[in-house]
Amino acid sequence: MDDDADAHALLRLIHAGGAAAPRRRLLEHAEGPAAALAGGAPAWREAGLDAAQRAALGGPEDAVDDWRRWLAGAPARQVIGWHDPDYPLLLKRMQAPPLALFVEGDPCRLWRAGVAVVGSRAPTAGGRDNAAQFARRFALDGLAVVSGLASGIDAAAHIAALDAGGDTVAVLGSGIDMPYPRSNLRLHARIVEAGTVASEYPPGTPARREQFPSRNRIVAGLALGTLVVEAAQRSGALITARLAADAGREVFAIPGSIHNPMARGCHRLLRDGATLVEAPEEVTGALSAIAGELADALRERLDAPIQSVETILNTAGAGALPDPDSDDPDYNRLWRALGHDPTGMDELVARSGLTVARASAMLLSMELDGRVALLHGRYSRKS
Structure with a gap:
């Protein structure tokens, strides 16, 4: 604001x-x-x-x-209220959405098509590897990875998305300046730099047990679907999955060994109707239609061209794209400011004369349109 x-x-x-x-x-x-x-x-x-x-x-x-x-x-900090046109559309459709979100990082990522990746705080080595593998694939396919910055599966998913040069959104169950657990302070700082951190709790709010189910509804609400990697029978990840299902979102679960107590929550979800998945492509394929709806809404919000829904889910191998034909002079100025070499936001703002907020919104539109690639926080034209 x-x-x-x-x-x-x-x-x-x-x-x-x-x-x-x-x-x-x-x-x-x-x-x-x-x-x-x-x-x-x-x-x-x-x-x-x-x-x-x-x-x-x-x-x-x-x-x-x-x-x-x-x-x-810091310039990357803001609060987005229920009345604000930048309030995330998917979250607005949840039951009892928060009045406002405190945000640090790029708020445009809250609108990006994404998958919530959640699970145990004490996963097996295989579970941690699965979380990283799926999150990396989602990031490379242009999907944001949404999670709660907890230890275990959450942290593995965030790190894999960042390492792949993709987008990740961390939702806190504490004040936005008080990440929990404290062992994830460095990861929190990394996400602030290259991703987005959000919380409904004001700065200075300590972590309390009763706040985490509320955090989980935001994780579920920001994503097109929720993937549970490993979870015990009584788990916060199951709360996230239930909230996602209640909102009509897709719920996916990875099966595991019958001897692994961290697989029992996933097996319970599968018995209750969640989709069994063994590969990331099974998730992205199931979400393509819903991603199209989000792209249409984003196009209306930004009043900028988004011609191909499939570029949200699969940008690999795209051919050469024509120059933008938008009548918006700001859009064309930003396009001319972009080169084939990765360029940071500060330099793009200096070249184009646009505000950070305006440039961020249009860059997200160009990404969804398949014209721009984002890697490690730097933008370039796709060739």
């Missing part, structure tokens, strides 16, 4: 706490967060905010100053 008054008002709405549905309703009936606050107690009451929420909104404005300082600390 660029408008400081709206950003500040949104932070105050987050700070009000309590049920999210009334606050979403308040935003839906106002022209923005600042207007929602300006409506005062009568509008807040009409939207269904309870007494505690109304009292918080009428309290001191400096209650959110620490969050504002965090947001101002």
